[in-house]
Amino acid sequence: MERLIQSLVDGALQGSVLSLAAVGFSLIFGVLGVLNLSHGVLVILGAYLALAARRAFGLDPLVALPGVALVCFVVGYVYQRFLISPAIRRSNLLSSLLVTYGVALVVQNAFALIFSPDNQSVRPDYANAYFRAAGVTVNLLQIVALAASVALIGLLAFVLHRLPLGRTIRATAEQGLAARLCGVDIDGIYAVTFGLAAAFAGAAGVLIGMLFPFAPSSHDNWTIYGFVVVVLGGAGSASGALVGGLLLGIISTLTSAFIGPAYPNAMVFLVLVLMLLVRPNGLLGNAFGGSR
Amino acid sequence: MIVSRRDTIKAAGAASAFALLGAGRAVGQAQKVITFGGSAPMSGKDSDTGLNVLQGYKVAVQYVNEQLGGVKIGDDTYKLDLQIFDDASDPQRATTLVQKQVDGGTDFFLGSFSSAIVLPAAAVTERAKKPTVQAGGGSDQIFTRHFRYMFGMYPRASRQLNSLVAMLQSMNGEVKTCSLVTTNDPYSKTQADGTVESLKAAGIEILDVFRLPPTATDVSGVVNDLRARTPDVLICTTHAEDSALITQQLIATGTNVKLLFLALGPETPSFRANLGKYAEGIVFIQYWEPSYKFSDPYFKSTENYYKYYKSVTDRKESYQTVAASVCITSYIKAMQDAKSVDPEKVRDALAALDYESAYGPVKFTSDGDGDPVLMGAAIGQIQKSGLEVVFPPKIQTAKLIIPNPSWSSR
Numbered sequence: 001m002e003r004l005i006q007s008l009v010d011g012a013l014q015g016s017v018l019s020l021a022a023v024g025f026s027l028i029f030g031v032l033g034v035l036n037l038s039h040g041v042l043v044i045l046g047a048y049l050a051l052a053a054r055r056a057f058g059l060d061p062l063v064a065l066p067g068v069a070l071v072c073f074v075v076g077y078v079y080q081r082f083l084i085s086p087a088i089r090r091s092n093l094l095s096s097l098l099v100t101y102g103v104a105l106v107v108q109n110a111f112a113l114i115f116s117p118d119n120q121s122v123r124p125d126y127a128n129a130y131f132r133a134a135g136v137t138v139n140l141l142q143i144v145a146l147a148a149s150v151a152l153i154g155l156l157a158f159v160l161h162r163l164p165l166g167r168t169i170r171a172t173a174e175q176g177l178a179a180r181l182c183g184v185d186i187d188g189i190y191a192v193t194f195g196l197a198a199a200f201a202g203a204a205g206v207l208i209g210m211l212f213p214f215a216p217s218s219h220d221n222w223t224i225y226g227f228v229v230v231v232l233g234g235a236g237s238a239s240g241a242l243v244g245g246l247l248l249g250i251i252s253t254l255t256s257a258f259i260g261p262a263y264p265n266a267m268v269f270l271v272l273v274l275m276l277l278v279r280p281n282g283l284l285g286n287a288f289g290g291s292r
Numbered sequence: 293m294i295v296s297r298r299d300t301i302k303a304a305g306a307a308s309a310f311a312l313l314g315a316g317r318a319v320g321q322a323q324k325v326i327t328f329g330g331s332a333p334m335s336g337k338d339s340d341t342g343l344n345v346l347q348g349y350k351v352a353v354q355y356v357n358e359q360l361g362g363v364k365i366g367d368d369t370y371k372l373d374l375q376i377f378d379d380a381s382d383p384q385r386a387t388t389l390v391q392k393q394v395d396g397g398t399d400f401f402l403g404s405f406s407s408a409i410v411l412p413a414a415a416v417t418e419r420a421k422k423p424t425v426q427a428g429g430g431s432d433q434i435f436t437r438h439f440r441y442m443f444g445m446y447p448r449a450s451r452q453l454n455s456l457v458a459m460l461q462s463m464n465g466e467v468k469t470c471s472l473v474t475t476n477d478p479y480s481k482t483q484a485d486g487t488v489e490s491l492k493a494a495g496i497e498i499l500d501v502f503r504l505p506p507t508a509t510d511v512s513g514v515v516n517d518l519r520a521r522t523p524d525v526l527i528c529t530t531h532a533e534d535s536a537l538i539t540q541q542l543i544a545t546g547t548n549v550k551l552l553f554l555a556l557g558p559e560t561p562s563f564r565a566n567l568g569k570y571a572e573g574i575v576f577i578q579y580w581e582p583s584y585k586f587s588d589p590y591f592k593s594t595e596n597y598y599k600y601y602k603s604v605t606d607r608k609e610s611y612q613t614v615a616a617s618v619c620i621t622s623y624i625k626a627m628q629d630a631k632s633v634d635p636e637k638v639r640d641a642l643a644a645l646d647y648e649s650a651y652g653p654v655k656f657t658s659d660g661d662g663d664p665v666l667m668g669a670a671i672g673q674i675q676k677s678g679l680e681v682v683f684p685p686k687i688q689t690a691k692l693i694i695p696n697p698s699w700s701s702r
Contacts, residue, residue, distance in 0.1 A: 007516070010510075010513070010516070014510055014512065108335065112335050112339065116343075117334070117339030117342075118340045118560065118562035119563065119566065120562070121536070121566040128544050128699065128700075130544060130545055130546050137516075137519065137545045211540075212510075213536040213537055213540065213566065215337065215339070215340065216335065217337045252510060256512070256514070257516065260503065261502050261503065261504050261511065261514050262476060262503040262505050263505075264505070264510070264513075265505050266505075
């Protein structure tokens with residue numbers, strides 16, 4: 001029983017970070033229809049910015065987090081406005097696949113040039129504090145990461161559902177043409193949405209850099225996890241990303257505990273295939289799919 | 293047309309100058325070059341250690357060309373040329389690159405890093421009958437396929453931890469139980485399988501063998517099991533990234549063992565820097581130490597090699613760097629022994645090599661891997677932020693610290 005509870009707790013803690021890392025991927029896919037293959041790069045950018053802030057100013061990664069998110073927002077905004085958007089305009093949506101894949105490769109090598117290909121970590125000393133209760137061991141940093149993830153995803157849900165900007169984003173996602181006829185600057189909204197997604201990816205990257213070792217090539221994993229979370233939870237909504245991420249985390253830890261540590265990836269992709277067959281829109285469906 | 297005497301002299305002068313310049317160029321072209329081809333992970337998941345291997349190759353080539361002025365083989369003097377391309381830690385890309393170089397006429401190859409890359413690339417060079425000397429692949433599969441042209445600077449993986457088991461056995465019963473964590477890749481898996489057999493033969497109980505997928509991002513399940521059934525010694529036959537992940541999660545959950553062994557990772561400075569004080573006491577394979585005192589026909593001695601290495605690069609040395617450098621000088625030794633740069637003759641001379649280098653003795657088994665006794669690993673331990681040799685006793689630089697203090701008391 002202890003083993004089951006420990007696995008569920010580990011899965012939920014790990015899943016919350018996966019949710020935060022994937023929510024941007026989900027937002028971009030849901031609103032812009034773009035499958036951002038460079039999403040993992042934005043996550044790793046967050047980790048490297050936290051590393052740079054620590055090296056240059058001795059900043060604690062959690063203190064650096066808002067600044068990192070802001071920088072990533074600007075990077076995402078510029079990236080969409082001046083690279084992805086023109087590529088789609090001149091060709092079609094599929095060209096965004098090539099562009100984002102190409103950017104991922106270029107940026108990966110740029111990271112290697114600037115920071116070296118070595119494994120890095122931005123783990124402060126307090127990251128190793130833990131407590132035990134009822135036979136279950138919990139790392140304090142994971143609790144902090146869970147709180148930060150839930151707070152940030154809650155903030156995104158608030159923005160999307162309560163603020164005029166969120167209403168505009170949802171309106172643009174549901175009916176771009178109608179939104180344009182109502183005077184919405186579609187290109188601007190797309191860029192802001194991409195910027196928001198990048199900010200969330202960057203914030204997740206800071207937490208990931210504290211929890212796991214990372215290297216320029218680590219971005220692949222986070223792009224794949226983004227895709228899995230979208231398929232499991234559904235695209236375009238904060239709640240979908242949260243559910244998808246938690247599911248992914250719990251499936252991984254339960255598989256590791258009860259089948260074997262060699263099989264979490266196999267099980268995750270098995271569930272992914274089943275989900276695509278049975279419920280292709282994910283558990284919570286595409287937030288904007290119905291009216292498209 | 294009237295041709296004046298002055299025109300004739302001008303023309304003759306120009307022709308002479310042209311002939312002299314041409315002759316000069318011809319002399320320049322007579323400089324013979326030996327090209328070493330291959331690939332290395334300069335990016336991707338294995339680049340951390342891959343760059344160590346590449347740096348070793350580069351330093352040796354630079355030393356031979358600049359310090360020795362080339363090498364004399366038979367009656368000719370040769371300069372060395374290195375043509376190593378980035379395989380991005382991708383076996384498929386590596387085989388494509390190597391095949392391209394085989395097709396382009398390259399005769400001698402150096403290995404990439406990680407058995408998963410070295411193994412398929414070896415099949416390409418074997419088919420083409422071109423020798424490969426490498427310091428990046430130790431899987432048994434590389435050395436049990438009866439390849440004739442493949443030579444490795446380490447004993448095969450299943451024999452690599454014999455010295456670790458001998459060390460544990462020598463502790464008068466202090467170590468009774470072990471658990472292993474390994475990844476499902478050709479090197480790690482065979483290393484773990486060989487270690488399991490050695491531990492059984494030594495009478496040490498094995499509690500668990502955990503097998504991770506090649507790209508693990510979370511090992512919390514393994515760590516939970518280790519907390520429930522804690523061994524005296526945890527042996528991780530994992531690559532650097534997985535080693536770092538396992539160690540971080542052990543620390544983060546206060547999971548303590550008497551001794552933690554990591555096959556790859558601790559030899560890289562970035563690994564030790566990231567872990568800081570928590571790296572203390574970690575035990576690892578120590579193939580080489582700058583303090584070793586070996587003579588070398590090219591670098592003169594280990595000390596001289598190390599001095600030169602530090603003078604030309606900022607990248608911190610590791611056993612992979614010096615092993616890679618000695619891949620180059622072993623080629624040269626074999627060429628000089630064979631008095632030829634014919635790949636077939638060089639291959640035979642490599643197979644017969646038996647000499648002392650800056651890295652240590654070099655002698656290959658009939659399967660091409662390093663002799664398990666002469667080229668076997670020592671065991672190192674991180675002590676006071678430095679790397680110490682703790683086994684075997686005859687080259688020991690410090691005593692093994694066991695049990696390690698708990699993570700929380702560091």
